[in-house]
Amino acid sequence: MKRLVLLILIAALVAAFFALDLGRFLTLDALKAGQATFAGWYDASPWLVAGGYFLLYVVVTALSLPGAAVMTLAGGALFGLGIGTLIVSFASSIGATLAFLVARFLLRDWVQQRYGERLGAINQGMEKDGAFYLLTLRLVPVFPFFLINLLMGLTPIRTGTFYWVSQVGMLAGTLVYVNAGTQLARLESLAGILSPGLLASFALLGVFPLLAKRLVAWVQARKVYAGWSRPKRFDRNLVVIGAGSGGLVTAYIAAAVKAKVTLIEKHRMGGDCLNTGCVPSKALIRTAKLLAQIRRAPELGIRSADAELDFAEAMERVQRVVSTVEPHDSAERYRGLGVEVIQGTGRILSPWEVEVSGADGALQRLSTHSIVIAAGARPFVPPIPGLDEIGYLTSENLWDLRELPRRLVVLGGGPIGCELAQAFARLGSRVTQVEQLPRILIREDPEVSALVTERFRAEGIEVLTEHKAKRFLVEGGEKVLIAEHGGGDRRIPFDAVLVAVGRVANLTGYGLEELGLAGGRVVETNEFLATRYPNIYAVGDVTGPYQFTHTASHQAWYAAVNALFSGLRRFKADYRVIPWVTFTSPEVARVGLSEEEAKARGIAYEVTRYDLDDLDRAIADGDAHGFIKVLTPPGKDRILGATIVGEHAGEQLAEFTLAMRHGLGLNKILATIHPYPTWSEAAKYAAGAWKRAHAPQTLLAILERFHAWRRGGDMSKPG
Numbered sequence: 001m002k003r004l005v006l007l008i009l010i011a012a013l014v015a016a017f018f019a020l021d022l023g024r025f026l027t028l029d030a031l032k033a034g035q036a037t038f039a040g041w042y043d044a045s046p047w048l049v050a051g052g053y054f055l056l057y058v059v060v061t062a063l064s065l066p067g068a069a070v071m072t073l074a075g076g077a078l079f080g081l082g083i084g085t086l087i088v089s090f091a092s093s094i095g096a097t098l099a100f101l102v103a104r105f106l107l108r109d110w111v112q113q114r115y116g117e118r119l120g121a122i123n124q125g126m127e128k129d130g131a132f133y134l135l136t137l138r139l140v141p142v143f144p145f146f147l148i149n150l151l152m153g154l155t156p157i158r159t160g161t162f163y164w165v166s167q168v169g170m171l172a173g174t175l176v177y178v179n180a181g182t183q184l185a186r187l188e189s190l191a192g193i194l195s196p197g198l199l200a201s202f203a204l205l206g207v208f209p210l211l212a213k214r215l216v217a218w219v220q221a222r223k224v225y226a227g228w229s230r231p232k233r234f235d236r237n238l239v240v241i242g243a244g245s246g247g248l249v250t251a252y253i254a255a256a257v258k259a260k261v262t263l264i265e266k267h268r269m270g271g272d273c274l275n276t277g278c279v280p281s282k283a284l285i286r287t288a289k290l291l292a293q294i295r296r297a298p299e300l301g302i303r304s305a306d307a308e309l310d311f312a313e314a315m316e317r318v319q320r321v322v323s324t325v326e327p328h329d330s331a332e333r334y335r336g337l338g339v340e341v342i343q344g345t346g347r348i349l350s351p352w353e354v355e356v357s358g359a360d361g362a363l364q365r366l367s368t369h370s371i372v373i374a375a376g377a378r379p380f381v382p383p384i385p386g387l388d389e390i391g392y393l394t395s396e397n398l399w400d401l402r403e404l405p406r407r408l409v410v411l412g413g414g415p416i417g418c419e420l421a422q423a424f425a426r427l428g429s430r431v432t433q434v435e436q437l438p439r440i441l442i443r444e445d446p447e448v449s450a451l452v453t454e455r456f457r458a459e460g461i462e463v464l465t466e467h468k469a470k471r472f473l474v475e476g477g478e479k480v481l482i483a484e485h486g487g488g489d490r491r492i493p494f495d496a497v498l499v500a501v502g503r504v505a506n507l508t509g510y511g512l513e514e515l516g517l518a519g520g521r522v523v524e525t526n527e528f529l530a531t532r533y534p535n536i537y538a539v540g541d542v543t544g545p546y547q548f549t550h551t552a553s554h555q556a557w558y559a560a561v562n563a564l565f566s567g568l569r570r571f572k573a574d575y576r577v578i579p580w581v582t583f584t585s586p587e588v589a590r591v592g593l594s595e596e597e598a599k600a601r602g603i604a605y606e607v608t609r610y611d612l613d614d615l616d617r618a619i620a621d622g623d624a625h626g627f628i629k630v631l632t633p634p635g636k637d638r639i640l641g642a643t644i645v646g647e648h649a650g651e652q653l654a655e656f657t658l659a660m661r662h663g664l665g666l667n668k669i670l671a672t673i674h675p676y677p678t679w680s681e682a683a684k685y686a687a688g689a690w691k692r693a694h695a696p697q698t699l700l701a702i703l704e705r706f707h708a709w710r711r712g713g714d715m716s717k718p719g
């Protein structure tokens, strides 16, 4: 309401200005004609005239009316260079700030809500460097004054910053115009004030803050090297520490572009994903899934189907799967690709030197132009009393189990906890999943968590949310977890506990402390994945912000290219379209925004939902459950995010990921032939649901009449 009143008021004032043709008083000719009269008034009442002029200037600029240039000339003509510049400088800055505030009050929320997800980078840039950009715009008087005020109001720049930068930035231009005003009689036109030479000087002046900023950044970047001595030449272009998903791809890319690259791995090639993460977990889930399906055999017309699990053999198969995938990540393969692979522990000695201690204790010192840290993460083990004494499983030692725990407590309701809780429950353990937050899979929308929880409970998993593990103890020879819930304590007896409450970056023991890179939760990097040492980069779990194999390898391309070609070209890591999947049953797959995230970021959205119980293939497979939820901007088919919960959700997600990545909307998905009957058809049906909700109702009403008319009816009546 307040916005509407202000809008009407401003519109009325601007309309009155044009309706009454007040602009005729703000022309060069009018100014010249009235100069003697104004000078007379000023002589008679200097304070009144100066005050009136000041106020008028503020009003003209605050309302973004044309005429600020003539007003500035008038300032010079009336008050002379010194006082004229003083008055105009303050009046124009105050007026500009008022215009800025009006634009912010009236439009910013709307703009941010409507275009917020696209403006992310601009908003970030403005928050960080807004003052520099504004200063450049202000110094170059070719950028329209009023437009800068209005546009800046829509960005997150602070009002105080806007004011002082405007005042400083406009000073040079103000001086030129006020000075021209002092010679009013000789002035032929407004355009003549700014000669090409003067404009070029302003442009140079405008570029100066940006150049200065770059220079400061360059000097700061160089400063971190103080105290380290840089070798004259390097043996290698790149040394990569860690041969997991991030390190392997980094080394691969470096070798592909013919750089001399060394990859150091202290443990097993392939890192977590191959040895203790994605691969073994998915192999175990496969066995668990088969068992779950066998249990459902009667639903599919099989009177009896029994399965006897050999847990040890199932775990051996997991290892066989790892061994089968192993050659993809092996030292031999990478050597064949041109990478020097060294088995040993790397330690960064200086920004250009890495020491490797091999398994036999031999030390080797490598000098390198750049370093990529890809040292990964490890399970976080919370300091819960009794946990160490009682012994626990994590994703690292779990794979050594050869006996199925009868009663398993899984601490943690994130993706890893959920995948493993369900797998063990299906294998036959009695699983209790303990999560301190109000729901499992907290990063997804509540309805996603609800659906997975419902399935978990139906499969016999005890899902305990809002339960905080307090201490572990042994009572009468039995292991017990005491969990706090609703102000009371709950006793949970168990045989084994799996800790899956998150992962922490590997930051210690290999030189990061000495370089000052181990101070945070992760190795901090900028948008180019460089640490504060411009030649040291980091990728994957050790830096985040995502902890997936595909994000580690995605980052690897940027780190490798930026490290090898810095000084020539650098690329900002692009995180716009990141898909991920939690391999529970039903699977949970997501790309882009969830509904909760859209709300939290104030982004306007519409939800289109397609329930998979309607999909022919899902019905035929006996898996008719779950949904697809697509977020789009209101009235548009552009995909902001898609969440799929159901069987094969991870595979179904690929179409939405491709569409988002390449800017294809739901109309394009709808216009694509999908084979029948497949799970992939669900994407088309979701697009169809969006289309139906946006059918042009007026056109359809006209068509209805048209068809009625063709049947021989009356064109003016429907039906």
Ligand SMILES: Cc1cc2nc3c(=O)[nH]c(=O)nc-3n(C[C@H](O)[C@H](O)[C@H](O)COP(=O)(O)OP(=O)(O)OC[C@H]3O[C@@H](n4cnc5c(N)ncnc54)[C@H](O)[C@@H]3O)c2cc1C
Pocket: 241, 242, 243, 244, 245, 246, 247, 264, 265, 266, 267, 268, 269, 270, 271, 272, 273, 274, 276, 277, 278, 279, 281, 344, 345, 346, 347, 374, 375, 376, 377, 395, 416, 506, 509, 510, 539, 540, 541, 542, 547, 548, 549, 550, 551, 552, 583
């Ligand atoms: C149970 C589980 C299931 C998962 N499932 C999935 C999934 O389905 N999909 C998915 O995308 N992600 C999954 N992940 C996550 C995925 O495994 C990680 O995101 C990925 O492995 C990160 O790769 P990275 O290269 O950053 O680190 P890592 O793979 O951890 O590699 C780091 C390597 O660096 C080595 N290293 C460390 N320090 C040194 C040193 N000083 N010198 C030499 N070598 C060193 C380590 O030995 C290690 O091999 C899962 C993780 C777990 C635990």
